[in-house]
Amino acid sequence: MSVLTVIGVGNPLFGDDGVGIAVIEALRATQLDMELIDGGTDALGLLEYFADRKRLVIVDAARMGEKPGAVRCFDPAEADLILKWDHLSLHGVGLAEAWQLATKLDMLPEKLWVIGVQPGVVRVTNHLSVAVRNAVPIVVTLIKKFVRYGEELPCNEPIKDNPSSGFSKEVHIHG
Amino acid sequence: MKKNLDINVHHITRVEGHGNIIVNMRDGVLEKAHLNIVEPPRFFEAMLKGRSFTEAAIITSRICGICSLGHQITxxxxxxAALGLEVSEQTILLRKLLVNGATIQSNILHAYFLAVPDFLDAPSVFPLIATNKDVVLRALRMKRLANDIADIVSGRAVHPITPVPGGFTRIPSRDELLHLKERIVTEGLPDAVETVETMKALADAIPQFERETEYISLTHDDEYALYDGDICSSDGGTFPVEDYLNVTNEFVVEHSTSKHARNKREAYMVGALARWNNNYTRLTESARDAAETLGLKPQCYNPYMNTVAQVIEVAHCMEESICIIEELLGRGLKAEKPNQIPTRYGRGIAATEVPRGILFHDYTYDNRGQIVAANCVIPTGQNLANVDADMQKLVPEIVNKTKPEITHHLEMLVRAYDPCISCSVHILDVEFKDS
Known part of the structure; x- marks a missing residue:
């Protein structure tokens, strides 16, 4: 089994929502030993990877109240993921709901991180905005350092060389 | 009683999409009752223009995370059809296997994660984990089996990579198919039977409401039509898929950003219930037995029973998948290359029964193999007028209930149609505490 599994989530036809997929493609080019998964937008499908993986990183566009392109790494247990299950349709189900379900079913991997990238432009276009495009190599470097040198992912710390990372806020830790 | 009633349920989703239920009644007279859903694929038609024939399916499969396989196959x-590319019997069988898997996956998710909480009066699936964990785990196990069908046949579950115009770039091995069949027999079929039992225990919670409408689906002489067939109307007649515009007759309505559709009446219904009404005789015997167990009878006019029809289809698709694998193995798997040499350039139209109903794609190619015009008519758009017509009959029938009860009935009605709402963007929202 690879040291690390990375799942990119999102839709490349919707601008910056596709950042997770762009990161997967950039990581594929590094040819490092890790498992890379294009998770698309089928969030409940992520559960299938949760239970039998040791270390899992999910890269997703995340509205975190930061500037577009800001990168932030966090353990979802330590952030308030906003649940939106009260929908008319399963099409509203996303990573937050999948994570909650996995938690309640005791299906989480040994270690799970989310790397969120604050989106700028989310509309029908197959391009990333400049700020988010610039964030892709930053995410790739974080993951490369983890895989190659065993460097921990910098959870809730400002990320070097990420000009958009303001860190005006701290993670709300559940009691 | 001269009742006044105002219901305005806003379900704001990620970006463009939203599904709003709006009802106004003044002095007992219903002024408005409708659903507004933005129809996402419209945005993608422009994106298809100028794309080559090898790219179209890759783009359309991204339209929706839940319906990706259906868009891709269509x-x-x-x-x-547009380029005159013939495909082999083996390709058709493998695609049928994919369509069966996708139907199982989508129907299971809808039945367990949207409908069952409604029947148990729970706000979502989360509270059910504490009380009915085995049922939730069964749902996920069935979803996983369906995903594995997609993985084995198409390379990966979410956005399949091996199905291309003209065939497959990789054919699954005999061992992979044998193993898959074994799992469907030992795991899938028993889970499908259990699902019928679960649904039976909840059947009393399905609202009793009827409104006869026109039911439109594909139909096929030899099989329960999912992969292909002619257009069939319950009001009579079958039509070639190429004549779809004469059936869908899309029109603009003031209250919705999405077009509506109508054929012989003010509205028509597509989806599992329409397929049941038009094609129930071609279901497997055990699926028909399951329908009897669940009280689903031919020509059912209760839209809430769409979920029951979906559960019946799961049983059917499990058995059908086994038959397809046996046929593939019996014929012997051949290492074919996809046929990608166009014999003509022009317009092509195709339809598939995707889980939510009949889906049409219509492309015109220029002589360089690039798309110059594209049209997609999705099931949810076709159902919108029918949902409105249901609401307009339903509200006066339940007007003596409380406002929350009426709202709940309306939401359940919308959910029964399993609508596709701005499916394409799933941005995570995170709140960090102010320091």
């Missing part, structure tokens, strides 16, 4: 068939 797109491939459309391109093949």
């Amino acid at each position: 797109s491939l068939k459309t391109t093949e």
Whole structure:
């Protein structure tokens, strides 16, 4: 089994929502030993990877109240993921709901991180905005350092060389 | 009682999409009752223009995370029709296996994660984990089996990579198919039976409401039509798929950003219930037995029973998948290359029964193999007028209930149609505490 599994989530036809997929493609080019998964937008499908993986990183566009392109790494247990299950349709189900379900079913991997990238432009276009495009190599470097040198992912710390990372806020830790 | 009633349920989703239920009644007279859903694929038609025939299916499969396989298969068939690409029997069988898997996956998710909480009066699936964990785990196990069908046949579950115009770039091995069949027999079929039992225990919670409408689906002489067929109307007649515009007759309505559709009446219904009404005789015997157990009878006019029809289809698709694998293995798997040499360039139209109903794609190619015009008519758009018509009959019938009860009935009605709402963007929202 690879040291690390990375799942990119999102839709490349919707601008910056596709950042997770762009990161997967950039990581594929590094040819490092890790498992890379294009998770698309089928969030409940992520559960299938949760239970039998040791270390899992999910890269997703995340509205975190930061500037577009800001990168932030966090353990979802330590952030308030906003649940939106009260929908008319399963099409509203996303990573937050999948994570909650996995938690309640005791299906989480040994270690799970989310790397969120604050989106700028989310509309029908197959391009990333400049700020988010610039964030892709930053995410790739974080993951490369983890895989190659065993460097921990910098959870809730400002990320070097990420000009958009303001860190005006701290993670709300559940009691 | 001269009742006044105002219901305005806003379900704001990620970006463009939203599904709003709006009802106004003044002095007992219903002024408004409708659903507004933005129809996402419209945005993608422009994106298809100028794309080559090898790209179209890749783009359309991204339209929706839940319906990706249905869009992809329909797109491939459309391109093949436009470019005159013949495909082999083996390709058709493998695609049928994919369509069966996708139907199982989507129907299971809808039945367990949207409908069952409604029947148990729970706000979502989360509270059910504490009380009915085995049922939730069964749902996920069935979803996983369906995903594995997609993985084995198409390379990966979410956005399949091996199905291309003209065939497959990789054929699954005999061992992979044998193993898959074994799992469907030992795991899938028993889970499908259990699902019928679960649904039976909840059947009393399905609202009793009837409104006869026109039911439109594909139909096929030899099989329960999912992969292909002619257009069939319960009001009579079958039509070639190429005549779809004469059936869908899309029109603009003031209250919705999405077009509505109508054929012989003010509205028509597509989806599992329409397929049941038009094609129930072609279901497997055990699926028909399951329907009897669940009280689903031919020509059912209760839209809430769409979920029951979906559960019946799961049983059918499990058995059908076994038959397809046996046929593939019996014929012997051949290492074919996809046929990608166009014999003509022009317009192609194709339809597939995707889980939510009949889906049409229509592309025109120029003589360089690039798309110059594209049209996609999705099931949810076709159902919108029918949902409105249901609401307009339903509200006066339940007007003596409380406002929350009426709202709940309306939401359940919308959910029964399993609508596709701005499916394409799933941005995570996170709140960090102010320091």
